[in-house]
Amino acid sequence: MADQDKAEGLEYYQPWPYNQRPKITWPNGARIALWVAPNIEVYELNPPANASRTPWPSPFPSVAGYSIRDYGNRVGHMRQMKVLDKYGIRGSISLSSALIDHHPEIIDLCKERDWEFFSHGIYNTRYTYGLTEDQERELIQDSIDSIKNATGSAPVGYLAPALSHSTTTVDLWAEAGGTYTCDLFHDDQPTPINVRSGKPFVSIPYSLELNDTIAYVVNKIEPRRYGQMIKDAFDRLYAEGAESGTVMCIPTHNYQVSTPHRLAAFEEALEYITGHSDVWVTTGREIADYYLQNHYETATASIASINAEGGAA
Amino acid sequence: MTWTTPAASGPLDYPNRRYGNDHDRYEWSMLTDRAPLSWPDGKTLAVFVVVPLQFFPLNPKGEPIKVPGNMTMPYPDLRHYTLRDYGNRVGIHRVLKALDAAHIRPTFAVNTRLFEREPLLRQLILDRGNEIMGHSWSMDTPHAGGLAEAVERELVQRSLSRLRELTGQPVRGWLSPGKFNSPNTPDLIAAEGIEYFCDWVNDELPYKWNVASGDLWSMPLATEISDTYTLVDNLHSEESWADQVCDAADLLLAESREQGGRILTLTLTPWLVGQPHRIKHVERVLAHINGLDGVWSASGSEIFDAARNQIS
Numbered sequence: 160m161a162d163q164d165k166a167e168g169l170e171y172y173q174p175w176p177y178n179q180r181p182k183i184t185w186p187n188g189a190r191i192a193l194w195v196a197p198n199i200e201v202y203e204l205n206p207p208a209n210a211s212r213t214p215w216p217s218p219f220p221s222v223a224g225y226s227i228r229d230y231g232n233r234v235g236h237m238r239q240m241k242v243l244d245k246y247g248i249r250g251s252i253s254l255s256s257a258l259i260d261h262h263p264e265i266i267d268l269c270k271e272r273d274w275e276f277f278s279h280g281i282y283n284t285r286y287t288y289g290l291t292e293d294q295e296r297e298l299i300q301d302s303i304d305s306i307k308n309a310t311g312s313a314p315v316g317y318l319a320p321a322l323s324h325s326t327t328t329v330d331l332w333a334e335a336g337g338t339y340t341c342d343l344f345h346d347d348q349p350t351p352i353n354v355r356s357g358k359p360f361v362s363i364p365y366s367l368e369l370n371d372t373i374a375y376v377v378n379k380i381e382p383r384r385y386g387q388m389i390k391d392a393f394d395r396l397y398a399e400g401a402e403s404g405t406v407m408c409i410p411t412h413n414y415q416v417s418t419p420h421r422l423a424a425f426e427e428a429l430e431y432i433t434g435h436s437d438v439w440v441t442t443g444r445e446i447a448d449y450y451l452q453n454h455y456e457t458a459t460a461s462i463a464s465i466n467a468e469g470g471a472a
Numbered sequence: 473m474t475w476t477t478p479a480a481s482g483p484l485d486y487p488n489r490r491y492g493n494d495h496d497r498y499e500w501s502m503l504t505d506r507a508p509l510s511w512p513d514g515k516t517l518a519v520f521v522v523v524p525l526q527f528f529p530l531n532p533k534g535e536p537i538k539v540p541g542n543m544t545m546p547y548p549d550l551r552h553y554t555l556r557d558y559g560n561r562v563g564i565h566r567v568l569k570a571l572d573a574a575h576i577r578p579t580f581a582v583n584t585r586l587f588e589r590e591p592l593l594r595q596l597i598l599d600r601g602n603e604i605m606g607h608s609w610s611m612d613t614p615h616a617g618g619l620a621e622a623v624e625r626e627l628v629q630r631s632l633s634r635l636r637e638l639t640g641q642p643v644r645g646w647l648s649p650g651k652f653n654s655p656n657t658p659d660l661i662a663a664e665g666i667e668y669f670c671d672w673v674n675d676e677l678p679y680k681w682n683v684a685s686g687d688l689w690s691m692p693l694a695t696e697i698s699d700t701y702t703l704v705d706n707l708h709s710e711e712s713w714a715d716q717v718c719d720a721a722d723l724l725l726a727e728s729r730e731q732g733g734r735i736l737t738l739t740l741t742p743w744l745v746g747q748p749h750r751i752k753h754v755e756r757v758l759a760h761i762n763g764l765d766g767v768w769s770a771s772g773s774e775i776f777d778a779a780r781n782q783i784s
């Protein structure tokens with residue numbers, strides 16, 4: 160498809176100003192829903208070529224990139240899990256579902272802790288780019304079946320592998336039984352998403368800015384500054400949560416945040432956050448379920464009303 | 473030996489989706505599943521400091537890839553040639569003084585060509601008696617995919633045989649320039665008697681590799697708190713780099729007391745941290761490490777031997 164034929168914007172959601180929404184309440188009067196989303200990924204040493212994106216920057220074997228990600232599963236996972244255990248946080252795992260085959264020990268550890276598993280594709284070296292709709296549907300169904308077989312329940316959340324999307328990724332996820340997406344970064348509160356099937360479906364905030372890979376690799380931030388960013392984000396969302404409930408997500412990777420030179424800064428931030436009252440420490444799925452049951456209808460009515468008044472042409 | 477990681481036939485074909493790794497060069501193993509290690513004299517945190525001694529030619533070929541730190545300007549790039557050479561003339565002396573003051577022993581990773589060109593530097597290093605690792609011929613001899621096997625074999629043989637001649641040391645360790653590997657690098661260095669290499673950053677303890685001949689192990693050497701990654705690639709401040717190393721030391725020491733021996737690894741590059749505005753941060757880091765209780769400063773081979781003797 161030529162570029163000029165592509166839509167210039169997304170149709171998944173409508174304008175809905177932050178200051179014109181019905182009040183969100185969380186269980187037990189919490190001001191903020193906090194969730195931590197460890198990405199637990201597998202990267203292939205020899206992935207197939209993709210026309211839109213090159214998995215590794217150097218020729219086979221791409222030692223630097225592959226080996227630090229391998230470190231995450233060999234070393235980093237246990238370290239991060241120990242810190243989350245210490246603060247009573249259940250991870251919501253963004254899972255490369257091939258990890259179920261490669262490293263089932265990690266799956267067992269997470270199951271024991273009643274962590275949530277959501278889908279992050281099969282491998283983080285297999286992109287959505289270039290797939291037909293049927294192929295993407297097959298990839299999604301494979302990840303759902305794999306997670307269901309391994310954990311006993313089907314995932315309801317999706318973060319597309321390596322944040323690679325098609326124009327129908329979110330629609331396909333909803334049609335496969337999903338109820339929430341982490342792929343949209345437009346808001347600090349859950350928002351109803353218009354999927355083509357018309358099913359109730361929400362976007363749960365997953366902060367790209369606080370994602371440790373974005374912070375450490377893309378933005379090259381120092382560890383203590385990253386810890387301070389987390390605390391600052393919490394302070395503001397906690398304050399705003401007194402008026403209407405907010406969501407804060409800390410997306411992590413076991414090869415980033417769990418390294419010895421970074422973990423202290425992360426731990427200090429979690430210590431700070433969990434030292435507050437009125438924080439709902441939860442999972443992505445629980446936020447989505449609660450929102451769908453308690454706020455979704457009010458929200459869709461509010462969005463319809465605001466946009467009917469001529470907000471958007 | 474070959475890498476058993478066949479290519480996929482299409483985007484939804486996963487030929488390596490199986491238990492363990494997607495190749496068979498080493499075993500899948502979580503750090504915490506292994507028997508705890510102990511270090512000599514009841515110490516729990518080994519400190520492995522690598523000081524690379526590097527030669528960056530004025531006329532690099534940059535093939536098959538360019539190792540970071542090489543010349544970037546039109547020939548002759550006096551800027552980068554001399555800045556790198558600064559480390560071998562001036563910076564190294566500051567780094568050695570800082571290490572000695574903190575009673576921390578370095579292991580030198582040496583480009584063989586440098587020791588041919590610089591007999592005075594070679595003698596200075598040899599007189600100290602510290603361990604010397606292979607670091608290929610120069611910073612313009614990358615071991616990377618695209619390098620013909622025969623060419624790489626000759627490069628490995630030349631680098632190691634000449635380095636052994638020049639130093640009189642067995643040269644048991646290896647660090648590839650820029651930590652690049654070709655598919656053949658592990659087999660080729662093992663065939664020439666290398667016992668441990670520091671290119672793969674996937675673990676914090678030594679672990680065994682499967683190679684065609686010889687006995688090769690991976691030794692940890694973290695890229696992420698190396699001075700070049702933090703200061704050059706990420707442009708972090710020197711204060712932040714020092715904080716990161718101290719935080720890593722504290723975490724690994726605490727973990728070592730609960731889980732058995734750990735290794736703090738550190739790379740100190742003379743042309744970078746030997747600059748007058750950076751050396752005080754090196755001194756702070758080394759003083760912090762030296763002040764910890766339970767630290768064992770040792771050479772690469774000493775740590776490697778201690779670990780290997782305990783790993784069945």
